[in-house]
Amino acid sequence: MKAVGLITEYNPFHNGHIYHIQKAKVETGADVVVAVMSGNFVQRGIPAVADKWTRAKYALENGVDIVIELPIYFALQPAHIFANGAVKLLNDMGVSQIVFGAENPETDFFNLVENAPEEDGDSNFDEKNQTFASSFAQSLEEATGFKLEGANDILAFSYAKAIVDLGLKDKIDLIPIKRQSAEYHDLELEKDTKIASATAIRKAIDEGTDVSPFTPMTEISNRNYEEKMFELLYYRIATDGVKQLKQVYQMNEGLEYRIKDVVDNGVKSYQELVENVKSKRFTTARIHRILTYTLLNIKVDQMQAAIKEPYLRLLGFTKNGQLYLNEIKKQIDLPFITHVDLKTASKTLRLDYKAGQVYNQIMGHSEPQDVGRIPLNLSEDK
Numbered sequence: 450m451k452a453v454g455l456i457t458e459y460n461p462f463h464n465g466h467i468y469h470i471q472k473a474k475v476e477t478g479a480d481v482v483v484a485v486m487s488g489n490f491v492q493r494g495i496p497a498v499a500d501k502w503t504r505a506k507y508a509l510e511n512g513v514d515i516v517i518e519l520p521i522y523f524a525l526q527p528a529h530i531f532a533n534g535a536v537k538l539l540n541d542m543g544v545s546q547i548v549f550g551a552e553n554p555e556t557d558f559f560n561l562v563e564n565a566p567e568e569d570g571d572s573n574f575d576e577k578n579q580t581f582a583s584s585f586a587q588s589l590e591e592a593t594g595f596k597l598e599g600a601n602d603i604l605a606f607s608y609a610k611a612i613v614d615l616g617l618k619d620k621i622d623l624i625p626i627k628r629q630s631a632e633y634h635d636l637e638l639e640k641d642t643k644i645a646s647a648t649a650i651r652k653a654i655d656e657g658t659d660v661s662p663f664t665p666m667t668e669i670s671n672r673n674y675e676e677k678m679f680e681l682l683y684y685r686i687a688t689d690g691v692k693q694l695k696q697v698y699q700m701n702e703g704l705e706y707r708i709k710d711v712v713d714n715g716v717k718s719y720q721e722l723v724e725n726v727k728s729k730r731f732t733t734a735r736i737h738r739i740l741t742y743t744l745l746n747i748k749v750d751q752m753q754a755a756i757k758e759p760y761l762r763l764l765g766f767t768k769n770g771q772l773y774l775n776e777i778k779k780q781i782d783l784p785f786i787t788h789v790d791l792k793t794a795s796k797t798l799r800l801d802y803k804a805g806q807v808y809n810q811i812m813g814h815s816e817p818q819d820v821g822r823i824p825l826n827l828s829e830d831k
Contacts, residue, residue: 450773453479454544454621455513456535456608458487458524461498461651462507463664465550465644470512472626473548481773483515483542484508485535486764487524488801489808489818492531494737496674496811498651499666500818502825505764507666509827514770516825517542518762521745521804522755525738527582530756532607536615537759543777546622547608552599554625558609559618565610566592638663677811679719682744686712698742698752704731708743745803755800760784762798765825789819 453473459466470482486508488501497504505516523534539547566588586597597606605625612621638645638653638660645653645663653660654669661667686694686708694705704726711725727736742752761783766774778785784797794802798819805818 450480450776451478452481452483452542452544452773453477454539454542454547455482455484456519456532456539456547456549456604457484457508458491458497458647459484459504459508460487460491460647461654461664461666461669462504462511463645463647463650463666465646466508467511468644469548469550469626470508473624474512476548476624476626477546479546481514481769482512483517483539483544483770483773484513485517485519485538485542487519488521489804490521490525490741492524492526492528492738493734494525494739494741496678496808498654498669500808500812500814501764502818502822503666506825506827509765509767509770509825511665514767514773515542516764516766518764518801520755520759520762520798521800522752523759525741527735528603528607529610532604533611533614534756534759536608536611536617536621538761538783540615540617540621541761541781541783543780544621546624548624548626549601549605549608551601551605551625551627553595553602554627556595556602556605556625558605558623558625559613561589561593561595561597561606562609562613564593565589674811675719677813678744679722681807681810682719682722682740683712683716685743685746694743696748697739698747698749699735699739700743702730704739707731708740745800745807747800751800758797760786760797762786762801763824765827768828771826771828787824789822791820794820 455469455473457466473479473482486501486505487497489497491497501518508516517538519531519535519538523531523538526534536547566585590596597603605623609623612618612623638649638658643662650660650663655673660669691705691709694700694709697705708726711722716722716725723733723736723740727733761781763774763786786793786797789798789802802819809815809818
């Protein structure tokens with residue numbers, strides 16, 4: 450069976466994603482669609498609008514055959530680490546093509562990577578920041594004539610680079626498709642179309658607007674996560690010293706002092722905290738991620754160790770997906786996790802287990818995210 454891979458967040462799952470799935474099948478002729486999906490926290494550094502099980506369920510009901518969780522140590526990262534982790538997992542799942550949306554789908558992203566300038570300075574992933582990204586984009590434009598600025602194009606470049614860096618160019622091909630109707634950061638719903646950006650849908654949900662024309666996930670209500678997240682964060686930062694904060698992953702360049710000062714000066718809300726900490730050097734997305742690392746108390750050594758020990762966590766499958774899993778199970782090299790007990794949660798899944806517990810606290814959920822949960826089975830026989 451031929452498998453096509455999708456790298457997703459589904460935050461929330463919407464009509465544009467349904468188009469993406471259908472287009473992927475048509476473009477590749479694949480028998481199986483494998484989606485690697487971020488868990489309960491997404492790349493922007495905030496909680497997902499719905500938990501990973503709910504989002505996986507909608508994906509499986511609308512054309513995806515297998516959903517694999519992208520662990521938090523890949524999901525809650527800048528584009529290059531996010532892409533590298535997702536590609537690594539999809540390769541182990543045997544996909545031969547990855548289909549993704551792009552602002553400029555006619556672009557040969559492999560060619561861009563091959564003609565990109567050498568990265569100057571420290572190549573450590575932890576040290577890369579917006580200043581580096583902007584400088585690199587400018588150098589890339591000077592070298593190739595291509596302006597790398599669209600959110601999806603940036604991810605596309607990262608996917609191509611990950612494939613090249615992992616030595617997988619002969620195994621995995623990239624197929625970009627044009628984003629339909631809505632741009633990634635569009636804030637408003639367009640009444641004359643049924644496709645809207647996830648950003649616009651999230652904004653509409655928070656405002657209490659009907660989003661049923663744009664997404665099948667109509668049961669989602671106002672998330673209101675910021676108040677609880679701020680409460681937990683405030684306690685964590687207020688009771689920790691600067692030396693403790695400095696141990697948090699990506700807490701560098703004196704950011705621990707900046708965050709500590711803002712909290713000690715009586716900040717009143719999550720948004721106020723973010724606004725007072727961000728700068729040209731520290732972008733909003735980076736601050737969101739670092740605050741979540743702080744909330745989850747993820748240390749540098751913990752993150753680095755987890756990245757070196759990837760695994761495949763199965764969230765759900767269809768009957769077609771089950772057939773594919775049976776076919777490739779002997780070819781999978783990474784640990785393949787279907788059932789989680791406390792031992793597995795506290796060791797292999799330690800960061801995602803912790804993230805799931807905190808996610809439930811923020812979102813007011815009571816059902817466990819990991820221990821005792823088994824993959825969703827949407828086979829036709831059930």
